[in-house]
Amino acid sequence: MAGRVAGKVALVTGAGSSGGLGQATALRLAQEGAHVYLTDIDRGGAEARATEIGHGAIGLAHDATSEAGWQAVLARIEQDHGRLDILVNNAGVAILHLIEDMTLELFERQMAVNMTSGFLGMRLGVEAMRRAGNGGSIVNISSVGGIIGLARTHAYGASKAGLRVFGKGLAIETAADGIRVNSVHPGMIRTQMTAPLAAPDPVEQQRRVSAVVPLGRMGEPEDIANCVLFLASDEASYVTGAEFVVDGGMTAQ
Template sequence: MTGRVAGKVALVTGGASGIGRSCAERLAAEGAQVVLSDLSDEQGAQVAGHIIARGGQASYLHHDVTDEAAWIDVIRQVREAHGRLDILVNNAGIGLGGSVIEMSLDDFRRQMAVNVEGVFLGVKHGLPLMRESGDGGSIINMSSVAGLKGAASLAGYCASKGAVRLFTKAVALECAGAQDKVRVNSVHPGIIETPIWDSIIGTGGPGANAAPQRSATLDAMAGAATPLGYKGDPSDIAEGVLWLASAESRYVTGAELVIDGGLSVR
């Protein structure tokens, strides 16, 4: 099946790497006009260029999701360039690990600002444009398995992703009540090979060894904790996002799409 989101306009935050990049590439491959946003301008422009080189439609915007004025400007640019918004993937996020008694209030607030306030601002400013066409749309908020169950040394991250989970359900009910044809769902990845883990498990830092160290650590974690016994790839999440963005999930709203190799049910 091809063209599953043909003619749709999609905005993907945090689209320069990891899950966001994979989502942007997958949506573009299925016909969407993709606007990806991030703070990493060089990487973001490269992703957009890669999509275009493969025959897709994409553009990149610099975007701090914690800044309301930036959201207003990004939505303005989407309206001016495309005249509509059909798919919003609130993917941008950060992960800060460590003991709750050692985490600074500044770090806790920064994580909440990106992971929760960024999603709130995306919905607040993206939903009106999505409603304008009268065709409805799909809002997909990136939560986590950490939004479903607790994890030691991830109290702040769990709090932020749990907030995204219930925020999603509340907005889904609001949209359903408004009969605006907008569906709102959350996605809950498990152990997925992405750079966000570098700050959570301490494998970040300069040098070429960062990614191999992360990969080896995640292999061990997934082998021990995940029933399927192996870690996921960003493309595994992108496939779920594509389904939620397409008409194939037209009767799905307020749901939690868990993609974790069975981690949450062990």
């Protein structure tokens, strides 16, 4: 039985971290038949995650804030397969500070890794998809912080909100090309990025989570990967310019 993205060519950025959203997403796409490229500024991490995934996945070094870096990765993918069908802009960092501690250097770093990388991916990814002429799906990994305000997340939230709105405008521009652009907004997901928020006592940790998440648990990377899979597949052929919140009801309150 063919997979839901069988034969499609996918690029997932920021996929070098063990147990991260990028790895889970790349695995899910590979399980459903895609030719998957995992990229990360950490070459060793990207290659290790690709080996763990199997299914012919390939890990590449990639500074997502560099235009030349994007050009090199896309050239490799087009050399191997002649096209790009799925782009998941997942590369990101969370620099969380009170405003008095948020320096210009930190702010610019936050925007570069989260927003500039997404801009470069969307611009150059669209060019690659247009060259192939087969349409495509771009999924930007944003955050609930890109929709609502949270303490210490002003810069992080601004970068994630930028991905959300940039993608909406691009969806209108690329609709005629059959290129769909959507965003996914994770809530409290169990990854290395959210590990510092954990409490040492399991009971206290559960109390904290239940206080803000109606479903009463943290999400797993696979919860995000499943949403991305839907958006990447032909099942979502009539879905573009949309945002999908995967947060256990956190922002419904």
